[in-house]
Amino acid sequence: MSIPVVDFGALSLSKEDVSDEQMHHLSQQLKTAFTEVGFVFLQNTGITQEEMDRVQDMSKKFFLLPDAQKQSFSRGSFPNNPNHGWVSLESERLNPRRPGDLKEAFNTASLHPDIKWPSDALTGFQEIQTSFFQRCKELSLRVLRVMAHSLGLDPEVFLSTHRLVGTDQNGTTLRSLYYPPVDSEKAKEGQLRCGEHSDYGSITLLFQGSEGLQVRNRAGEFICAPCIPGAVLINIADLMQRWTSDRFVSVLHRVLLPPAGDSQTRQSVAFFLQPDDEALITCCDGSTKYPPVTAGAYLIKRLNDSYGRS
Numbered sequence: 001m002s003i004p005v006v007d008f009g010a011l012s013l014s015k016e017d018v019s020d021e022q023m024h025h026l027s028q029q030l031k032t033a034f035t036e037v038g039f040v041f042l043q044n045t046g047i048t049q050e051e052m053d054r055v056q057d058m059s060k061k062f063f064l065l066p067d068a069q070k071q072s073f074s075r076g077s078f079p080n081n082p083n084h085g086w087v088s089l090e091s092e093r094l095n096p097r098r099p100g101d102l103k104e105a106f107n108t109a110s111l112h113p114d115i116k117w118p119s120d121a122l123t124g125f126q127e128i129q130t131s132f133f134q135r136c137k138e139l140s141l142r143v144l145r146v147m148a149h150s151l152g153l154d155p156e157v158f159l160s161t162h163r164l165v166g167t168d169q170n171g172t173t174l175r176s177l178y179y180p181p182v183d184s185e186k187a188k189e190g191q192l193r194c195g196e197h198s199d200y201g202s203i204t205l206l207f208q209g210s211e212g213l214q215v216r217n218r219a220g221e222f223i224c225a226p227c228i229p230g231a232v233l234i235n236i237a238d239l240m241q242r243w244t245s246d247r248f249v250s251v252l253h254r255v256l257l258p259p260a261g262d263s264q265t266r267q268s269v270a271f272f273l274q275p276d277d278e279a280l281i282t283c284c285d286g287s288t289k290y291p292p293v294t295a296g297a298y299l300i301k302r303l304n305d306s307y308g309r310s
Contacts, residue, residue, distance in 0.1 A: 003215065003225060003233070004033045005041040011142045013046025013135065027150035034147065034236050038251040039215055041231040045139050049230040052207045055132045056267050059176035061122055062086075063104050073106075073118055080168050081110035083303060089180070092306050095195025095254075099188040102257070108133055108174040111166050133174040136205050136271035137165050143203060143234060144273075151244065153284060158243075161279035161295070162202070171201070171274040171299045179212070179266035184257045193266070194255035199237035200302045201274035201295065206233040209267040216252040225253075239275060239298060242290040245283045274299060 006029045009015075010022035018026075033040035062070070067088065075085040084107055090100030108129045117126040144158040164170040179193045193212070206213070213233075214222040225233065241250040258264060275281060277296030283289050 002223075003037060003039045003041055004029065005043060005228065005231065006030065006033065007044055008042040009044035011146065012044055013138055013142075015046075023146065023149055027146050030143070030146050031150035034150075034248040036249075037215075037217075038249040039225070039233060039235045041228055041233055042143075043228070043231045045232050047135055047139060047207075047232060051132065051135065052230075052269065055128055055176065055269055056207075056209055058122065058125055058128045059106060059269070060178065060267060062106060062118055062125060062176075063178040063180075065118070065121060069121065070118075073116065075107060078110060078115060080112050080114070083107055083171065083173060084109040084115060093195060093308065094197035094306055095192070096305050096308070097190075098195045099191040101195055102179065102182055102187065102191060102193045103255075104178045104180070106176045108176075109171065110168055112168055129174060129176075132269070133166065133271070136174060137172070137273075139232070140165075140203060140205060140271065140273045147203075147240075147248070151247065151284070157284055158202070161275040161281075162273065164276040165273070169278070170276045171272075171296060173272045173274070175270045175272060177266075177268045177270065179255065181263040181265060182257055184260050187257055192254060192256055193258075196252045196254040197306075198250045198252055199235065199272060200239065200299055201237045201272055202240045202243075203273050204235050204237055205271040205273070206235070207269040208233065210264070212255050212258075212266050213268075214254050214256060222252075222254065237272070238302075239281050239293075239295060242293070243281050243284055245285045245287050245289045247285075 010018050070086045073086045075087050078084045087105040145155045148155045148158050165172045208227045211227045213225040215225050216222050236248045236250045238250045275295035279295045280292050282292045
């Protein structure tokens with residue numbers, strides 16, 4: 001299995017219209033990728049490598065601050081959105097059966113005007129994070145439109161349940177990830193940089209600074225995902241698999257420890273698109289393969305599993 005690479009230029013963020021022929025071609029390519037692999041690389045999306053570098057550069061400046069300085073922006077300290085903020089090393093376990101992941105994160109989960117940002121130490125941090133959030137939102141909605149078309153559905157099936165992205169009534173999160181240097185010999189037994197997991201919501205957009213991600217194929221083997229400059233790696237998440245009665249597949253992925261002697265850091269930025277909290281997710285083919293669930297309740301359960309709360 002290899003992850004398909006698709007030219008998304010016809011629906012680039014710089015384009016206003018797409019022809020029926022272009023939409024049909026794109027929808028067939030995405031349908032094949034999402035039904036057979038669960039992942040796809042999109043090129044020519046309109047989000048440039050320079051934009052990706054800008055958000056990663058600013059994020060790294062935050063991660064290199066002393067922990068004491070980052071502490072006041074910790075996840076869980078923002079009343080209007082408990083998922084917003086800094087996630088310290090080993091505090092999250094994306095595979096709850098393993099020790100804490102060897103990574104840090106900053107979650108931009110709220111754009112509320114009262115949210116506190118680390119702007120005193122990092123001029124431009126808020127502007128760069130929120131601007132990139134909006135760019136990812138726009139691209140995600142275009143991808144949803146193509147996905148609905150590929151299944152012969154009205155685009156509103158997906159779009160109408162993502163009206164509140166960027167508000168505190170929707171759990172969509174832009175997540176900057178930082179994997180510091182690791183001494184593999186000192187890591188705990190079974191510990192990874194990022195444990196095996198599938199994502200929770202609709203789709204995920206991933207911007208990688210280097211290789212390291214592994215994706216499980218249909219044979220149950222983990223394969224290395226390449227890093228393609230300028231491309232966006234997009235995968236199906238669990239609610240979308242439920243929504244489409246398993247036509248689109250959400251697959252496990254992970255980030256291993258680096259080889260012994262490798263002291264390199266790793267960075268990535270992920271945009272986790274969620275349906276609105278009150279959206280009721282039911283099988284769009286009318287079946288009862290999965291019971292109905294509200295997106296917000298499902299997200300809370302999955303986050304509690306990752307952070308060790310029942």
